[in-house]
Amino acid sequence: MVGTFTAPGKGSLRADAVLQAPEDGVPVLFVEVDNHTEPAATVAAKIDRYRRFFQRKVKDHQGRDVELWSTVWEDSGRGGYPPLALVFTKDVGPEARFNRMKKVAELSRDCWRGRWHCPGAEFGLEEEKRDGWREYEGTVPVIATHLDQLRTKGPHGPVWWRFGRTTWQPLNDALTNTDTPAEYFARSDARRAAREAQYQREREETRREQEERLAAHWPCPSCGRSVDPDHTDADGYRPEPGGLCPLCERTRRELEAERSATQERTGIVARLRTRAAER
Template identity: 40%
Template sequence: MLPGGKRKVRPDGVWQVPGIGVPVLMVEVDRSTMAVERVAAKFSRYRELCRTRVRDNDPARSGQEPADRMVHGWRCTWPRHSRAGYPPVALVVTDAGPVALAGRQQAVAELSVDCWLGRWCREVRDDNDDGWREYDDAVPIVATTLELLAEHGPLGPVWWRFGRSGRHSLIEALENPDNRAAYDLRQAAREDEEHKAHRELMDSLVCAGCGDVPEEESTWEYGRQGQVEWTRRPGGRCWSCHQEHTERLEREAEEQLEAARTANAALRPCWTCRGSIGGKEDSKLELREKARPDQLECPECVQARAAKDLGPLMLPAPTKRELVAALVSTPDDPWWEERVLHAKLFPPKARV
């Protein structure tokens, strides 16, 4: 009965066993004589009954505001109901074969889905489609057959909770499926996996220099060019060790360059520009090592010759006077041996 005496729905029975966790269970018996649409419509009226609010005339609440004294009407009827949400309803079907009864339960569930499904909720921060259902405005519905009740009793695994698979004991069936607690467990498992994956990643990014294990893959650091984003790599270094390593390499490169400059300065100059055989200092082409013994031009002149497509450098052949003088004393010419060699490789008559 709804407040005001207007009859909407009346359960066939009410089962109350607070000692086992069932403060109230409304029972609806279906003998397979009514259309499934009419059976499903009853659950809409059950929800309407549960939604209705009435004034609580408890003297203990007489000092409260009128709006604060409005409570759900069913709580006045069953004040000992302690489960969250509306009181559950049990649908017991009978007077048909097992297949027909199973199909009848399924049809009623599909037609009354708005009454028992609950509303879908999710966290805005989640980067997945997972969530949970709130059942504050849903009627929990469990279903079974009279034959199963007779065989296993009301506490046996005979109850199918609409929205769940399989049959369960009554207490298990009354637990809301896919609720916030289940979501929290899944979320905690995801966070554990993410934390584990993060730690494994961090362990793989241990610094090769000092053995430091980072907390994050990328950090903002201050370097010569200001603030930079530093990303660790497997087998790499932390920012401090990276800076030290870079500075050491720069020092070694500078020392190598100075050694190359000193060594090349002691060699004969470039044939074309008469500068250092190692090239101009601080140029991009300057040699970082000692020039080869047979090198005749600096890198800049070699590049210029190639750009003009001049072909290989051919030194001028020694004159007869130079050849005669060479028989008496060693010529004061750093390119003398190459000139003699080029004269043999490239005879004057073969030169263009």
């Protein structure tokens, strides 16, 4: 890519048209017309030439390196280089036409496809491992259409296919980047908010369940301790409503066992005395 805009060097880029519509958010749109006279690979190679042209740098008035195209046209602010529109003109039928578009897109993928970034790929949750954004810096947005579509629906109708997408879109939608960092961070913030909301719901549910369990407690009739109706002691004791706490129940059982043993001993002594008297 050599020469200047007014005196381009041999082999330099020569667009079929350069359109400007800043009122529509399109500071500049380069146009290539495809008459189906060249192989798809040749058309794809033109897209690479556009990318190399956009990469060319010159010195600005302060001696800084700037991209040559930015000294003539404004940046759209969408990210990436100025867009390129491919207008196919030959009437070969919708299927053959779209197959050619897809072939050109496949052969020029490195020029227009943004680099994928996935921060959670290694350590994130399952959804975060798949989510990320595309970095469009250094890429050429390519949109394609057919002349018949332009005639029928106009340039602002859903007649543009942005390379890498699945639907026909109006011009502004087709030129607007998707899978951007802003969209990713919005989704990330939404996931974080959803996790926090879930955590708060679980905390509230736990608190409510604890309050319900505490509400079912009663004071031990013996010592006044709070008695948990759901508690089962190691010996299998589970208090009945209004019953003793496990500690008092063990004490009661121990006292009961001691009284029974004392009564048993007393009975034995009494029987021995009776027998001795009978002799």
